[in-house]
Amino acid sequence: MSGDIAPPLALLAELTHRCPLRCPYCSNPLELERASAELDQATWQRVLSEAAALGTLQVHFSGGEPLVRRDLAALVRHAGAVGLYSNLITSGVLLDRARLAELVEAGLEHVQLSFQDSDAVSADRIAGLAEAHVKKLAAAALVREAGLPLTVNAVMHRQNLERLPEMIELALKLGAGRLEVAHVQYYGWALANRRALLPTEAQLERATSVVAEARVRLKGILTIDYVVPDYYARRPKACMGGWGRQFLNVSPAGKVLPCHAAESLPGFEFPSVHAASLTEIWYRSEAFNRFRGTAWMPEPCHSCERREIDWGGCRCQAFALTGDAARTDPACALAPDRALLDRLREADAAAPAGDFIYRQIGAAPAPAGRYFLAHSP
Numbered sequence: 001m002s003g004d005i006a007p008p009l010a011l012l013a014e015l016t017h018r019c020p021l022r023c024p025y026c027s028n029p030l031e032l033e034r035a036s037a038e039l040d041q042a043t044w045q046r047v048l049s050e051a052a053a054l055g056t057l058q059v060h061f062s063g064g065e066p067l068v069r070r071d072l073a074a075l076v077r078h079a080g081a082v083g084l085y086s087n088l089i090t091s092g093v094l095l096d097r098a099r100l101a102e103l104v105e106a107g108l109e110h111v112q113l114s115f116q117d118s119d120a121v122s123a124d125r126i127a128g129l130a131e132a133h134v135k136k137l138a139a140a141a142l143v144r145e146a147g148l149p150l151t152v153n154a155v156m157h158r159q160n161l162e163r164l165p166e167m168i169e170l171a172l173k174l175g176a177g178r179l180e181v182a183h184v185q186y187y188g189w190a191l192a193n194r195r196a197l198l199p200t201e202a203q204l205e206r207a208t209s210v211v212a213e214a215r216v217r218l219k220g221i222l223t224i225d226y227v228v229p230d231y232y233a234r235r236p237k238a239c240m241g242g243w244g245r246q247f248l249n250v251s252p253a254g255k256v257l258p259c260h261a262a263e264s265l266p267g268f269e270f271p272s273v274h275a276a277s278l279t280e281i282w283y284r285s286e287a288f289n290r291f292r293g294t295a296w297m298p299e300p301c302h303s304c305e306r307r308e309i310d311w312g313g314c315r316c317q318a319f320a321l322t323g324d325a326a327r328t329d330p331a332c333a334l335a336p337d338r339a340l341l342d343r344l345r346e347a348d349a350a351a352p353a354g355d356f357i358y359r360q361i362g363a364a365p366a367p368a369g370r371y372f373l374a375h376s377p
């Protein structure tokens with residue numbers, strides 16, 4: 001603890017942007033890092049030691065697809081040695097019995113596996129990879145066979161929300177203890193694909209009642225996490241638990257970020273693990289302090305009773321929609337820019353879904369600025 005800033009709960013270690021899948025809602029930035037820019041094993045191990053020294057409790061190994069890194073087991077082993085609980089966030093398509101055994105032996109404690117759909121044809125189309133779904137089913141079985149706890153991460157949107165009941169049944173069948181029903185959030189690739197992904201109000205209402213019924217029916221068997229998507233919310237989510245409050249994110253090239261989308265924000269110098277320790281960055285960097293606490297907030301947040309509940313919402317969404325990261329998140333019905341979000345939602349929900357722009361290294365669709373509407377001064 002330093003002053004009134006607590007240490008982060010978790011480190012999101014984005015080991016790589018390489019991935020065999022091409023999901024059109026990927027939360028990675030539009031400009032994806034190439035393999036040559038990635039931190040090496042020794043540097044990641046130093047980062048893990050620094051996270052533990054800072055007081056972090058958990059590491060989420062993520063990407064891209066973290067299994068493309070041959071040194072993943074060595075990193076998991078190091079995380080355990082310095083006292084971090086390790087979770088693997090994976091698509092599962094590269095997970096085989098030998099690889100899983102290596103990770104279990106290294107001390108891996110939890111696996112979070114993403115599913116694109118319950119229907120194999122649709123799932124493979126959304127992932128942009130043939131046979132992806134069948135490989136994921138096999139990976140889930142291996143994880144349960146190894147005795148590791150499994151969370152199924154179901155990313156839901158206009159093109160699969162009708163099959164939410166089947167997704168819940170799939171999570172049950174796979175032996176998951178937790179199901180995250182994760183509505184797409186519109187940054188990066190998902191923002192470029194918003195028209196193809198944003199659900200209609202009728203779809204959302206049905207999904208919300210499906211979850212409510214399943215939570216009662218499956219109490220004690222399957223925990224279901226569910227948050228209403230921002231574009232239909234009355235109040236925003238506390239993104240990342242508040243800027244610089246609970247999480248830090250290290251990008252494949254070693255940038256230290258308060259959230260996975262922060263590199264979309266202009267006017268920031270995000271520090272590198274090569275230049276300073278995680279402790280120095282967490283407590284003293286301008287980037288982490290810029291939107292920490294409540295002093296930076298504009299009205300109506302500054303005098304709002306929820307300011308220490310949602311921390312003014314998401315800075316990256318405020319920027320994506322208004323062009324100014326310091327404005328109230330338009331996901332809040334009290335935000336001066338709420339009308340922007342309402343107009344976009346109504347226009348997108350009424351339009352045909354259109355084709356996906358698939359995620360691809362070296363093929364960013366356009367500068368993010370193309371997708372936001374600047375607010376009127």
Ligand code: SF4
Nearest residue numbers: 301304306307312332
């Ligand atoms: Fe949250 Fe600001 Fe909206 Fe209040 S006005 S609910 S603090 S986003």
Ligand code: FES
Nearest residue numbers: 239259314315316
């Ligand atoms: Fe960056 Fe919400 S994703 S603050």
